[in-house]
Amino acid sequence: MTPLGISIAAALASLALLAIIFELIRRHRLRERYALLWLLAGIVLLVLSLWRSSVNTIAGWAGVRGYPPAVLFAVATLFILVVLLHYSTVVSKLSDQNVILAQRLALLEAKLRDSEG
Amino acid sequence: MAETATEVQPTPLEELKARRRVAIVPALNEEACIGRVVEEIRAFDSGFEIVVVDDGSADRTADVARAHGARVIRLPFNLGIGGAVQTGFRYAWENGFDLAVRVDGDGQHDPAELNAIIQPVLAGEADIAVGSRFAGGAGYRPSRSRRIGIRILAWTVSRLVRQRVTDTTSGFQALNRRGIQLFAADYPHDYPEVEATVMVHRHRLRLREVPVRMRERAGGRSSITALRSVYYMAKVLLALLVGIFRRNVVPLEDR
Numbered sequence: 001m002t003p004l005g006i007s008i009a010a011a012l013a014s015l016a017l018l019a020i021i022f023e024l025i026r027r028h029r030l031r032e033r034y035a036l037l038w039l040l041a042g043i044v045l046l047v048l049s050l051w052r053s054s055v056n057t058i059a060g061w062a063g064v065r066g067y068p069p070a071v072l073f074a075v076a077t078l079f080i081l082v083v084l085l086h087y088s089t090v091v092s093k094l095s096d097q098n099v100i101l102a103q104r105l106a107l108l109e110a111k112l113r114d115s116e117g
Numbered sequence: 118m119a120e121t122a123t124e125v126q127p128t129p130l131e132e133l134k135a136r137r138r139v140a141i142v143p144a145l146n147e148e149a150c151i152g153r154v155v156e157e158i159r160a161f162d163s164g165f166e167i168v169v170v171d172d173g174s175a176d177r178t179a180d181v182a183r184a185h186g187a188r189v190i191r192l193p194f195n196l197g198i199g200g201a202v203q204t205g206f207r208y209a210w211e212n213g214f215d216l217a218v219r220v221d222g223d224g225q226h227d228p229a230e231l232n233a234i235i236q237p238v239l240a241g242e243a244d245i246a247v248g249s250r251f252a253g254g255a256g257y258r259p260s261r262s263r264r265i266g267i268r269i270l271a272w273t274v275s276r277l278v279r280q281r282v283t284d285t286t287s288g289f290q291a292l293n294r295r296g297i298q299l300f301a302a303d304y305p306h307d308y309p310e311v312e313a314t315v316m317v318h319r320h321r322l323r324l325r326e327v328p329v330r331m332r333e334r335a336g337g338r339s340s341i342t343a344l345r346s347v348y349y350m351a352k353v354l355l356a357l358l359v360g361i362f363r364r365n366v367v368p369l370e371d372r
Contacts, residue, residue, distance in 0.1 A: 025359045031306070032352045032359075039355070100193045 002052045010049030018042040041079065048072070132239045133162065136216040140165040141205030142187070143198060143288075144222025148176040155185040157228040158220060168208055169222065172201035178222070199309035202288070203300060210301035215294040226289040230329040234291045243325035245296040245317055247310075248289035249282075253328035262343070266350055270311055273357060278318035282326060285311045289329060295322060311353050315360055 002010075021038045024030035030038075048054050059068035140158045144151050151169065158167050169182040173195035182189050190204055202219060209217045216238065220226045230248060237243035251267075259267065270285045288310055292300070299320055305312035317324050 022359065022362075025355075026362050032356050035355060035359075036352060097194050104193050 002049075002055060004052075007049055007052050011046060014042055014046035014049055017045065037083070133216075133235065134164060136239075137214045138162075138165050138216040138218070139205075139209045139212075139214040140167045140228075141202065141209065141217055141219045142167060142169045142182075142222045143172060143201040143205065143219070144169055144174065144178050144182070145172045145195070145198075145201070146174045146176045146178060147222040147224075148174075148178045148181050150224040151178050151182045151187075151222050152185045154220060154222055154224055154226075154228070155182055155187045158231075159186070161228040161231050165218070166214070168205055170201045170205045172196055172198070197307050198288075199304055199306040202309065203304035206292075206297055206300040206304065209297045214297065216291065217297050218291045219288055221288050225331050225333075227330065227332055230289070231291070233327050233329060234289060237325040237327065238291045238293050238296075242323070244293050244322040246291045246325045246327050247284065247287050247314075248329035248331070249284035249287055249326040250329065250331050251283040252326045263346070266346060269350070270353065273354065274311060274314050277315050277357060277361065278324070280318070280324065282314060282324075284326065285314055289331070305356065308349050308353050312356050312360065315357060319360075319363075 018039065021030065021035060021042060025032065025035045055072055056068045059065075059071045062071050064071050142151070142154060142158070144154075147154075155167055155169065158165055167187040169179070169187045169189045171179040171182070171189055171191045173192050179189045179191050190208060192201060192204065196204070205219070206217065216235070218231055218235065220228055220231070226248070234246050234248045237246040251271075267284075267286070271283055274285045275282045286308060296317070299317065299322060300313065303316065305316070314324065
């Protein structure tokens, strides 16, 4: 069982995270595509902090003995890895598009200069 | 304003001829259909400037559209339907058009139905008129899962805009200058019509649904697959939910 104080602090932090995500979407700073991912993460964190025996229970399912929070670290690390990988694909796509934009602009500029004589 | 019975009212046709009008046709890999769509729009009214927005097609969509006499705006890469359509609205706004219709490039929208969609806008009764497959006219029976999705969206949007809306994903639309201005300034990304309906309401523009028939796709394939629609559904509902809490809408009057 997680100590009550830690549980409350974790719940408050999760709620703060959810509020920040909500505000970012509201101000058009975060697209819904990413918002869904982060909302999901925030909700998982909130459930873990409110359901106080969750870490032990889930560690039990996974067959982890000795130090139950290790499960939490493993899942969190995996999640961060997947998010980073996703960002890498997004950055790759953006830089490809950037190249295309620069080329189109340069070609257009050349064409414009030619037609102006 | 008092009007006498003897006063000569402009006929709808004359009313239409008085407007600078543009047809915006978003298209992605529609080389098989796009020529026919362009010809049908011209057959409806040759006074429309037809602008095909090619959203990064890999086939000959742009060439075919150009060969049929359309003005083609080719996007350098795929922006998605929202980005493509907004390109058309920006074009319409910057070139001073005061009536715009949107007809999808896949042949689903029959330009012969444009007459009904344009009427409320021409008559000054609506800033944006949307052709609905469900507002009366029979003929369209979507699959069960799709029907449930359509119902959920229609119910949610109708509550939000306090007006019965039956077809929230219809892109078959007509807009006046104010509608063009709004969509040129701000337009949502994927499944844009749902959010756009709510946006229209928040800007106090008048929306009117008009019953129309739509055709089965003549060629190409829909960009919406089953698994994706669940994801889109979650995304759109989230966008709608957050949208309720947005107070600062784009101040159009200042632009």
